[in-house]
Amino acid sequence: MESAGNWCLIESDPGVFTQLIKTFGVKGVQVEEMWTIDEGIFENLRPVHGLIFLFKYVQHDEPSSPVVTDERLQKIYFAKQVINNACATQAVVSLLLNCNHPDVDLGPELTKLKEFSMSFDPKMRGLTLSNSQTIRAAHNSMAQQTLFEIDPKMASKDEDTYHFIGYTEIDGRIYELDGLKEGPIDHGPVSAEQDWLDVVRPIIIRRINAYIDGEIHFSLMAIVSDRKMIYERQMDELLNENHVLGMETDDVENEVRRLKLLIEYEDAKMDKYKQDMIRRRHNYLPFIITLLKILAEEKKLVPLYEKMKERLVKKKEKKLKV
Template identity: 75%
Template sequence: MESGGDWCLIESDPGVFTQLIRKFGAKGVQVEELWTIDDTIFENLRPVHGLIFLFKYLQYEEPSGPIVNDDRLDKIYFAKQVINNACATQTVISLLLNCTHTDVDLGPELTKLKEFSMSFDPKMRGLTLSNSQTIRAAHNSMVQQAVFEFDPKMPVKYEDSYHFVGYMPINGRVYELDGLREGPIDHGPIIPEQDWLEVVQPIIMKRMNVYTEGEIHFNLMALVSDRKMIYERQLKRHLNEVQMLDMDTDEVEGEIARLRMFIEYEDIKMARYQQEMARRRHNYMPFIIVLLQILAEEKKLTPILERAKERSAKKGPKKLKV
């Protein structure tokens, strides 16, 4: 069985991942970017179903825990990555298919994938996933429009490779889901009344410390319940309380106003995600060509190029945010 078709690279962006999930047909969940891994950042995001970690791939990095190869694989959805550029989609799907929270609705496509492939071994699951036309089409719909095309025969400059993995709690233990491994990595139990995020925080920090000092090429995102859905649920509860108890206090009214503001913010955020995706996929080449022609005719192109070179030299190499 061979995996069919090419898979594009996906940008590490919460809007892209959220829209990707919805393209799969899943509901009740979205992705949020994390700027720190301190406890405080999770307070307004709970429930957190999993973490998505992007890092510079080291070919000979040893696993930070034992790799599961026993009968737990019958209950944990883990797919071996068998094609290039699919790690983003595989990480998201692995988190979704292992999530049992009532907020998460997998939808027909992912439900069918899980039911069909859970009896397979990890490699066969990976092949099944990569041969899903629906999932591949959703993945490739996230592609960013290439402004220039390069001759594949030309020598390619070596660039660092980056890889996505997922972390999540499953049956009382924290697992790392990395499609390049032979199975999930077991990071140990979650003790009673302990938040699973307390277990995973030092694991991620330790992994980041493996790299040389000054390395900042990391990105961390959280898979969380749909924020608008959460706020609408809370708003409905407050409105029912006001109606049933005939309450009309400033505190309750303030909370209702706050929730309505959060709902509006989520609507604005999702509209911005769609706008950003439209911009990613738009072909700006005709506009760029006309602009360059105008600048050249007005003899402004060379001075602009020189100023750009000067600014680039002062800034140094561009790096991803932590």
């Protein structure tokens, strides 16, 4: 892969991806994690603008459906991944730039990127994306603080590699957006009476089932409309409708109360995301070193170490008995 500056690895976490999207300047969306792929999981999250899927990367993995190389590339924003570690941002940006929903405001940076590079071929789009200082800075701002630097030359050859891709509906068809492929993968049409999420669910299930039994390293996240915005809109519509039609006061008050609780929950969740991001970026190493020095000076470090070692031995013995 070609170099366009260093791009960090990004944790598969809805808070990280939500903060990443906000850092791009996009408004009206957030990211939610899916804990299951069962039927009905998207019911309370609609509208869903795209799915981000993380899986263990297998080299020479052949596409399960046709790869688009025709004139549809002029309408579908697909960019080849030309640098290492950029697949998270690549998946997010690809999904956002293929979204035409009134809730989604791309902001100036992504709007400019799309207008500038839409006429390019996939590789040139990838180069344009990777050379955007704003996008790279936003991506790298999500990096978790590392206490120690590891020489990449010492990394194990057997170390697993994970990869992010996107799934979305474009013009009535399901597309898989994987920057390591030559183009979008066409998974077929969505009929007028179908929801695209019902069509994509078995596609993801088949993808998971293709791995050996016991493989659990998968992650699925959904790019959805800003939940607080949705609840506030529902509350405004409810109050206006009540004013016009004169609905039962108790029913309206109960629904308003429920929506207010949901809005408070979203505010608390976003505050937690911000706090988690501060903790990820903070360097705790000076604190740890100072704490260890103080414990050593007060002759408490070795007893604590021995106590912890004894606790671990007891835990192992307990497991053996079970």
